[in-house]
Amino acid sequence: MEKTSCNEKVCKRCGWCCTNLGKEIDLTEDEELKLKKHIFNKVGVVYIRTLRKFYLALSPEEARVLKNEAKKLGINLEVLPNKLIYDKDNNKVIVYDYYLNHDSCPFYKKNLCTVYEKRPASCRQFPSTKRSYMKEVEKFIKKRKINLLNTYYDETVEKCREFLKKSNATAGI
Numbered sequence: 166m167e168k169t170s171c172n173e174k175v176c177k178r179c180g181w182c183c184t185n186l187g188k189e190i191d192l193t194e195d196e197e198l199k200l201k202k203h204i205f206n207k208v209g210v211v212y213i214r215t216l217r218k219f220y221l222a223l224s225p226e227e228a229r230v231l232k233n234e235a236k237k238l239g240i241n242l243e244v245l246p247n248k249l250i251y252d253k254d255n256n257k258v259i260v261y262d263y264y265l266n267h268d269s270c271p272f273y274k275k276n277l278c279t280v281y282e283k284r285p286a287s288c289r290q291f292p293s294t295k296r297s298y299m300k301e302v303e304k305f306i307k308k309r310k311i312n313l314l315n316t317y318y319d320e321t322v323e324k325c326r327e328f329l330k331k332s333n334a335t336a337g338i
């Protein structure tokens with residue numbers, strides 16, 4: 166599918182972004198790890214998915230809404246955890262958000278979004294990409310007074326993996 170002029174103001178409804186969710190990003194494994202560690206050190210969040218692909222982020226509420234819509238439409242939807250936060254004081258892992266694990270959005274049919282009225286915030290904002298996810302995460306952590314101190318990246322990733330294994334969250338929400 167050809168991407169039409171996607172400027173910061175007008176969506177031409179070419180469908181390119183809906184059908185290229187999993188587009189690969191030019192990043193080596195080492196660069197990816199460095200970037201993940203950098204984000205963790207700066208904000209305290211662990212990206213549990215790969216950063217070597219684009220993705221569509223979903224808040225827990227958006228994930229629930231899309232799951233329901235998929236059920237109604239008979240769509241096989243895979244929604245997986247995206248960013249995780251380790252709450253040291255309470256020794257628990259919080260799933261901050263999710264992502265749609267599809268290279269092409271399963272709601273995109275016949276050149277239309279079949280969940281248009283209920284589409285996630287990221288889709289509403291496109292083509293603008295000015296949203297600052299990291300600032301949103303920072304606010305979330307501050308508001309809940311989550312203590313992230315004295316945790317290390319590898320240790321935190323391990324805790325997040327254990328949590329996902331126990332809660333079976335890798336299978337979706």
Ligand code: SF4
Binds near residue numbers: 168176178183
């Ligand atoms: S926002 Fe998506 S659908 Fe709209 S013009 Fe850009 S790539 Fe195409």
Ligand code: SF4
Binds near residue numbers: 270277279
């Ligand atoms: S939810 Fe709709 S607008 Fe968003 S990626 Fe899917 S088809 Fe496109």
